[in-house]
Amino acid sequence: MAEFSTxxxxxxxxxxxxxxxxxxxxTAPTLENTFSNLIEKGxxxxxxxxxxxxxxxxxxxxxxxxxxxxxxxxxxxxxxSSMSEKVFNIFDLLGxxxxxxxxxxxxxxxxxxxxxxxxxx
Amino acid sequence: MNDKENxxxxxxxxxLVEFSRLINSSLDLNFILNNILLTCMGKFFVTKGFIALKIxxxxxxxxxxGIPNDDIINFPIIKISNDYLENKEFKExxxxxxxxxxxxxxxxxxxxxxxxIGERLNKQPLNxxxxxxxxxxxNISASAVHNSIMIDELKNxxxxxxxxxxxxxxxxxxxxxxxxxxxxxxxARLLIYSVIGQFLVSKFAVIILENSEIKIVESKFxxxxxxxxxxxxxxxxxxxxxxxxxIDEKYPLxxxxxIELIVPMQLQNETKGLICLGKxxxxxxxxxxxxxxxxxxxxxxxxSIENQRLFKEALEKQKLEEELEIARGIxxxxxxxxxxxxxxFEISAINLSSRQVGGDYYDIITLDENNYCIAIGDVSxxxxxxxxxxxxxxxxxxxxxxxxxxxxxxTGVINNLITSNTSDGKFITFFWGMLNEKNLNFxxxxxGHNPPLLIRNKKIHKLERGGIILxxxxxxxxxxxxxxxxxxxxxxxLFTDGVTEAKNINDDEFSDxxxxxxCLKYSKLSSSEMIEKINIxxxxxxxxxxxxxxxxxxxxxxx
Numbered sequence: 001m002a003e004f005s006t007x008x009x010x011x012x013x014x015x016x017x018x019x020x021x022x023x024x025x026x027t028a029p030t031l032e033n034t035f036s037n038l039i040e041k042g043x044x045x046x047x048x049x050x051x052x053x054x055x056x057x058x059x060x061x062x063x064x065x066x067x068x069x070x071x072x073x074x075x076x077x078x079x080x081s082s083m084s085e086k087v088f089n090i091f092d093l094l095g096x097x098x099x100x101x102x103x104x105x106x107x108x109x110x111x112x113x114x115x116x117x118x119x120x121x
Numbered sequence: 122m123n124d125k126e127n128x129x130x131x132x133x134x135x136x137l138v139e140f141s142r143l144i145n146s147s148l149d150l151n152f153i154l155n156n157i158l159l160t161c162m163g164k165f166f167v168t169k170g171f172i173a174l175k176i177x178x179x180x181x182x183x184x185x186x187g188i189p190n191d192d193i194i195n196f197p198i199i200k201i202s203n204d205y206l207e208n209k210e211f212k213e214x215x216x217x218x219x220x221x222x223x224x225x226x227x228x229x230x231x232x233x234x235x236x237x238i239g240e241r242l243n244k245q246p247l248n249x250x251x252x253x254x255x256x257x258x259x260n261i262s263a264s265a266v267h268n269s270i271m272i273d274e275l276k277n278x279x280x281x282x283x284x285x286x287x288x289x290x291x292x293x294x295x296x297x298x299x300x301x302x303x304x305x306x307x308x309a310r311l312l313i314y315s316v317i318g319q320f321l322v323s324k325f326a327v328i329i330l331e332n333s334e335i336k337i338v339e340s341k342f343x344x345x346x347x348x349x350x351x352x353x354x355x356x357x358x359x360x361x362x363x364x365x366x367x368i369d370e371k372y373p374l375x376x377x378x379x380i381e382l383i384v385p386m387q388l389q390n391e392t393k394g395l396i397c398l399g400k401x402x403x404x405x406x407x408x409x410x411x412x413x414x415x416x417x418x419x420x421x422x423x424x425s426i427e428n429q430r431l432f433k434e435a436l437e438k439q440k441l442e443e444e445l446e447i448a449r450g451i452x453x454x455x456x457x458x459x460x461x462x463x464x465x466f467e468i469s470a471i472n473l474s475s476r477q478v479g480g481d482y483y484d485i486i487t488l489d490e491n492n493y494c495i496a497i498g499d500v501s502x503x504x505x506x507x508x509x510x511x512x513x514x515x516x517x518x519x520x521x522x523x524x525x526x527x528x529x530x531x532t533g534v535i536n537n538l539i540t541s542n543t544s545d546g547k548f549i550t551f552f553w554g555m556l557n558e559k560n561l562n563f564x565x566x567x568x569g570h571n572p573p574l575l576i577r578n579k580k581i582h583k584l585e586r587g588g589i590i591l592x593x594x595x596x597x598x599x600x601x602x603x604x605x606x607x608x609x610x611x612x613x614x615l616f617t618d619g620v621t622e623a624k625n626i627n628d629d630e631f632s633d634x635x636x637x638x639x640c641l642k643y644s645k646l647s648s649s650e651m652i653e654k655i656n657i658x659x660x661x662x663x664x665x666x667x668x669x670x671x672x673x674x675x676x677x678x679x680x
Contacts, residue, residue, distance in 0.1 A: 025298040062314025
């Protein structure tokens with residue numbers, strides 16, 4: 001069975017989720033839990049780091065769709081970073097770049113949050 | 122040719138070579154078109170120009186300079202034909218944008234489009250040399266443009282292929298996963314995640330029809346309103362996917378909730394569920410292949426959900442079977458294993474338990490060398506609960522009949538005990554009697570049981586005296602009893618309603634009349650022969666029809 005795990009790190013008010021392994025129909029519930037835990041704690045600013053993710057299926061992509069509305073309603077966002085070309089191609093194929101900000105590095109994504117935050121002030 | 126002319130030709134040639142090198146070095150269509158335009162404009166001092174390529178047989182501006190945006194979009198719809206330059210609309214368009222010359226871009230495969238350029242700054246018309254130069258440039262360009270268009274198309278085809286492969290992968294992966302999950306809720310969730318990930322949908326619902334009950338498994342729509350709306354139309358009539366326009370027209374309630382696509386989940390042409398989707402965030406409509414894909418996943422999911430349901434049902438059935446086996450075991454152990462031998466009586470009994478196991482009970486208890494207790498009862502309900510209550514009454518009976526109480530009071534006590542031991546409306550119809558072998562006295566109480574038949578001289582007397590059934594309420598009216606002095610050849614037939622209510626194929630009952638007639642007919646036989654004859658008649662009557670209740674008969678004959 002394909003292995004998948006997530007870990008999270010807090011950078012100020014921003015949560016960073018690290019994905020590792022294979023995100024498919026079988027492992028999608030793990031990521032669901034991670035998102036719903038963050039939302040429960042009122043953490044709506046999230047960067048997802050795909051650096052160690054080897055594969056994502058459409059069920060895996062569905063998890064992002066399932067939470068994005070709720071997060072954006074609360075003035076948050078999910079920004080994506082550090083995808084391998086293979087993973088990016090799947091996102092690209094289904095049109096995700098229209099809806100999600102995708103960055104080369106985690107730092108860029110985090111900085112975007114910080115910039116928009118200082119802009120609000 | 123003079124020197125000046127020579128230099129001019131040379132310069133033109135150099136420009137052409139440079140131009141050819143440049144546009145053939147790239148496959149980017151925009152870059153190529155842009156360069157063609159800029160080269161022409163620079164060479165002839167022109168401030169406006171456009172290139173319109175043939176796309177789906179019509180011309181469309183793909184690159185332009187100095188043309189207002191509105192005019193780029195509103196390019197007249199024209200086909201390239203022999204007289205397209207005479208098209209009135211086109212002519213007006215050209216003069217409005219002050220485009221004075223049009224050139225066709227011809228490649229080996231045919232005309233690819235046109236180049237239009239405006240007036241020259243120096244107001245000079247194009248001379249023959251200019252024309253030739255322009256045609257040369259367009260000839261060189263044509264193949265480069267053609268190549269880059271082909272590459273673009275190839276890229277599109279590739280992307281399309283990638284999308285298909287991706288969908289096939291999803292289908293394959295889901296079919297694997299659907300085989301592994303155990304709960305329908307989980308399967309539905311997996312299904313919906315795949316769909317929303319694939320089509321960028323954020324509002325969705327999965328509705329499943331289970332035993333004609335509508336279950337909303339997953340929903341991001343208002344669940345209450347959704348279930349109210351769904352109930353208003355017939356689920357089974359949705360046999361094909363319903364696109365947006367049809368939902369708007371036929372199911373305005375659902376459309377107002379934001380549902381733009383309904384796809385049925387079907388199993389053997391029967392609609393077992395619905396997938397409802399809201400709009401795609403990309404604002405694209407669902408294409409035919411999109412809908413087919415969703416339909417395929419839906420069918421996969423419903424097979425899995427249905428299998429889980431059947432599995433669960435089978436498991437419950439098996440559990441029930443086991444429970445019935447236990448009940449059957451309890452019941453068999455409660456009935457007497459053998460019937461005592463008497464000098465003056467001949468007693469035989471039969472108990473046929475039905476498949477569902479009812480609560481029939483009979484007993485013969487020896488009190489002392491002359492006194493015996495005979496009892497028959499029918500506990501309401503079936504299975505283990507009935508068997509347990511039967512065990513209860515057997516225990517009470519065996520203790521109480523040895524306390525030397527009179528039978529009326531004893532029945533009252535048993536009723537009180539049973540009443541306080543049952544809570545869920547269970548009751549027992551019960552008949553019992555004390556038999557003295559010396560003086561042939563038989564004293565009985567009937568607590569709501571089918572009256573046993575006392576047959577004497579070919580006549581039936583029903584033993585009806587007693588009171589209410591056991592277990593319904595505490596005893597407040599004492600039970601009545603009756604004593605009968607038995608005579609030689611008297612027959613008493615005790616039975617349960619499983620006998621008289623035995624059914625045949627036409628659902629007719631065996632009936633009291635038929636039973637009484639049989640008892641009379643065979644009353645000359647010994648008790649065991651009587652039971653055998655009656656049993657044969659009942660079998661003949663029911664002819665293998667499934668019996669829902671136990672059948673019990675006990676016959677006492679005085680010899």
